[in-house]
Amino acid sequence: xxxxxxxxxxxxxxxxxxxxxEHGGKFALVKGDGVVAxxxxxxxxxxxxxxxxxxxxxxxxxxxxxxxxxxxxxxxxHRHADPSRTP
Numbered sequence: 001x002x003x004x005x006x007x008x009x010x011x012x013x014x015x016x017x018x019x020x021x022e023h024g025g026k027f028a029l030v031k032g033d034g035v036v037a038x039x040x041x042x043x044x045x046x047x048x049x050x051x052x053x054x055x056x057x058x059x060x061x062x063x064x065x066x067x068x069x070x071x072x073x074x075x076x077x078h079r080h081a082d083p084s085r086t087p
Contacts, residue, residue, distance in 0.1 A: 007032055008059035019063045030059045038063065 008030040012019075015035050018029055026038040027045040031053060039045040045060045052058075061067075 005057055005059050008057075010057065011035065012061050024064045026062050026063050028063055030061065031056075 011030050011033050012028060012035070015028075019035065019038070023038040026040060027042050028038050029036040029045045029049050031049075035044075036052065036058075037048065039048065042060060044060070049058045049060060
């Protein structure tokens with residue numbers, strides 16, 4: 001089973017240098033293997049992501065910021081949040 005947002009994370013990493021050159025400090029909306037657009041605020045990126053993709057997974061990352069550290073519950077859902085369980 002693929003990790004949630006694995007493709008989006010790979011897409012962001014692949015496009016990172018270009019995004020930092022052209023869109024530093026903005027928020028990139030990423031879905032699948034494409035950067036959909038960049039936005040001045042997280043809220044604007046989230047609004048557009050929800051409009052375009054509804055409850056499908058998509059990713060928003062601030063260009064130039066360190067990668068966020070996400071909990072097991074965030075990545076796999078709360079039913080997997082018990083670290084003694086293996087997925």
